Amino acid sequence: MVLRVFRWAPGGAERYQEYPVTPRAGMTVLDALVEIQRGSDPTLAFRYACRVGMCGSCALVIDGRERWACRTLLAPLRRSLVTVRPLYHFPLIRDLVVDQEPFSRKMLAAGATFAPAEGLAAFAAVGRDTAERRRVDAAIECIGCGMCVSACTLVAHDERFPGPAALNRAFTLQLDSRDGGHAERGTRLRSEDALARCHGQAGCTAVCPMEISPTDSILRLRRRAILALF
Ligand code: SF4
Numbered sequence: 001m002v003l004r005v006f007r008w009a010p011g012g013a014e015r016y017q018e019y020p021v022t023p024r025a026g027m028t029v030l031d032a033l034v035e036i037q038r039g040s041d042p043t044l045a046f047r048y049a050c051r052v053g054m055c056g057s058c059a060l061v062i063d064g065r066e067r068w069a070c071r072t073l074l075a076p077l078r079r080s081l082v083t084v085r086p087l088y089h090f091p092l093i094r095d096l097v098v099d100q101e102p103f104s105r106k107m108l109a110a111g112a113t114f115a116p117a118e119g120l121a122a123f124a125a126v127g128r129d130t131a132e133r134r135r136v137d138a139a140i141e142c143i144g145c146g147m148c149v150s151a152c153t154l155v156a157h158d159e160r161f162p163g164p165a166a167l168n169r170a171f172t173l174q175l176d177s178r179d180g181g182h183a184e185r186g187t188r189l190r191s192e193d194a195l196a197r198c199h200g201q202a203g204c205t206a207v208c209p210m211e212i213s214p215t216d217s218i219l220r221l222r223r224r225a226i227l228a229l230f
Pocket of ligand 1: 056141142143144145146147148149164165168207208209210211212214
C-alpha cells in the first residue's frame with residue numbers, strides 16, 4: 001500500500017509525497033504516519049494527542065472524507081493508494097497541520113460561549129434526566145475537531161458564516177437556562193450571515209465523528225427564530 005501525503009512548508013509549493021506502507025492487522029492511518037516519521041521521513045508534520053479517538057486533534061481528510069486518523073484503519077480502505085491531506089478551510093501551518101484559530105474566532109463571533117445569567121448558584125447543574133438536558137443531549141458532545149467546518153462548503157463561500165460547530169454550540173446555549181446571553185446571541189444568529197445562510201446539505205453531519213447533527217441544531221434554531229416572530 002502507498003500513502004500519498006500532502007506536503008507544504010512556508011515558502012515552498014504544495015505537493016504530494018508517496019510513502020510505501022505495509023499494513024498490519026489493526027494498523028491505523030495515524031500508526032502509518034508515525035511509522036513514516038520515525039523511519040523514512042522525520043520532516044513529516046502532523047498533529048495528534050490522545051491516539052484513542054477522544055480528542056479529535058488528528059482530524060484529517062483521508063481519501064476525500066474527513067476522519068480521525070487514529071480511528072481509521074488502513075485495511076478497510078481497500079485501496080492500494082490512500083490519500084491524506086489536511087482539513088479544508090483552515091490556514092496551513094505545515095504539511096498536515098492546520099491553524100485552528102478560525103474555529104475559536106467563529107465561536108466568539110457567533111456568541112457561542114457561555115454567558116452566565118445573573119444570580120446563578122455556584123454549581124448550577126442541569127440534571128441529566130431533565131427535559132432541559134434531553135433537549136440538547138444529541139448536540140453536547142462536540143470535541144472541537146473541526147471536521148464539520150472542513151466539510152462545509154458554505155464556510156469556504158462566506159467568511160462571515162460561523163460554521164456548523166459554532167452554530168451547534170450556540171444551539172445548546174440558547175436552550176440552557178443558566179445562560180444569560182440568549183437575546184444578544186439570538187440577534188447575531190438571525191443576522192444575514194448566520195442561520196439563514198446554511199444550505200442544509202448536511203455535509204457537516206455526514207462527517208461528525210461524535211454523530212452530532214449540526215444541521216439539526218441549525219434547523220431547530222431557525223424554528224425558534226421564526227416562532228419568535230409571531
Ligand atoms: S460538531 Fe462534530 S465534527 Fe464538528 S467540531 Fe464538533 S465533534 Fe467535530
